[in-house]
Amino acid sequence: MEESFPMTGGDGPNSYAKNSKRQKGAADKAKSVLVEAIIEKLEVEDTPSIASTFRIADLGCSTGPNTFFSVNTIIEAVTHKYKTKGHTSLPDFQVHFNDHVSNDFNMLFNSLPPGRQYFVSGVPGSFHSRLFPKASLHFVYSAYALQWLSRVPQELSDINSPAYNRGRIFYSNAPNEVGKAYTAQYVMDMERFLAARAKEIVPGGLMALLIPGRPEGTLPAESSIGPFFQPLESCLVDMENEGIINKAKIDLFNLPMYSPSPEELRQLIQKNGSFSIARLESNTSAGSKQLCGAGECRSGLENIIAGHFGSNIVDELFERYAKKIAECPPLDTGDTSGIGLCIILKRNL
Template sequence: MANEVESTPNSYPMNGGIGCHSYVKNSHIQRALLHAAKDVITEAIVEKVDITNPWFNSSRTLRVADFGCSVGPNTFVVVQNIIEALELLYRSKRHNPEIPEFHVFFNDHVHNDFNTLFRSLPFSHRYFAAGVPGSFHDRLFPKSTLHIIHSSYALHWLSQVPTQLADRNSPAWNKGRIHGLGASSKEVREAFSAQFSKDLQAFLNARALELVGGGLMLLLVSGLPNEFHSSQTNSAIVLDLLGSCLIDMAKMGIISEDNVDSFNLSIYRTCPGELEAFIEKNGHFKIEKMEELINPVRWDPPDFQMLASHLRATFEGALEEHFGNEIMDELFERFTNKIGENSHIIYDQQYIKETEIFVSLKHRVTDYEV
């Protein structure tokens, strides 16, 4: 239960508080996605949860957990959606509906801003709320206690940058780049994919123990279409622009070039084929459904400031840890300008090929022993 992964330097929370650079104020891109996911989540719960299963039938409390909840408000939107779907299911399937009470757990890294999360809990929430600090690559709940598990926009965060990338003598040394999305180097791509596989296995193994028999896991994973090279995505283009701002600042002597070369964001975008293979390899879960979601407002309207603010709220923690706080304002000012100058590339429809992969998974159990 000690959070080994937690102690690595790669557990950067989203920006806390409610200020202009906070995640709370800069997460509407993710919110649009969640609205797009609402129907598939409702459908999965109504169709796939069997409330006559003893784990549901005998329980007067249903436990729902959101892994990687961040500071809100998106997590509240998802949870409300899940609760409403469960209520709908209980009302529709029982003559004399006795709806269980709901216990909802909001999980994120121990350095997440739980104070802001708790203070922004919707006043009229119809569930009991709790916060759970710790890395979702570790166990966080007792055995067989969760009925619905959800995670969105979180599994693309790795527990660490692959170690090879920090080794100047490795073929995976990522010189001049700050991320592994669309890496031209085979070694960099493989190192990131292996790290994602390892982290996903840790996540699935922990959740397999925590989920009740017949329980449902709903994942939204930032990804790419199959056979699609991620250098063609605007995420890769935008992060290359952010990297080029750091290189500019290195050339001006503000930071060192070595410091730029040794920095990498610990994120990875999988594709449906790879994700399916990794889940099958794990073996604890049966894939009920996998589909690609389209986020209708993802890059529209092309508001440079909004995009820069969104990325600042997301990545500032990692950048600050490596480069220090004092260069952040200058870095993001340069970045905002670069986005403006390159908007014709960023918003070119041919590059908007990212996808969010929705997967609903059911616990593979041989019996329903409670």
């Protein structure tokens, strides 16, 4: 069964809306990549269906405001492209904001920027499935959302499996079998993601993906996002040692996230066969070596943690987390950590 792990909604102090500056910073860095991709790769004349409506989707948009900045960048670049091609009239722009059904769409709709030059649509559902009619999208964007798996791999909760992930909440520092289970789930999820988008994107349409990744040639266990979760794991283990959390609960809790290497992604895209790779690069400077602040970590993970451990432990957990990271130096993980993958795909004609 598909699971969903929404960011914390609303606009309170623990909300995603108030705790997504890191994602904003990374999206800012990707702005030039988006603009370049559109200017160089978007085929304005060769795609007649673009003529009347240009449809954009942000997959895993959460509640804003980052999605609004990215959408503006995309629309400005497409407009520029139309003008340089001598078009005197522009298409109507329609933007589909997608996230899980459990996302706070009320908050998203209430924070829509006034004076926007596009028609708005909210699309609830998992991006691992079909979300849109066939050949209806011209530009798909997804930033820092594709690290989420559709579910935790089942073997991790099977005490008889070599992938049973005792005492850990992630696959870094775990036996190889744990990493393999995560990889297998990621392959299934990305196959479904690419198959769905191949149907939905018009021939010649573009897809831009920003994904936290690992460097070429590394093992999953050397996951670039692993170190970010170590303070959290450590707090959970402390609480277990003090009898606040039941031990078996930690064994059965695993974060459904994965960071792929460039070659893993390249293989999945080639196997799908519907897209050509216009760009696939890693940017070591895009990954921050700052640990997540308690607010940032909580906005992304409190729903999933409350769902597993109960909401009564959440306040205490993140108070401990805040103290723990105050004592930590910035991450020093050398070349094996903190890379951002930027992928531009073009739907084959």
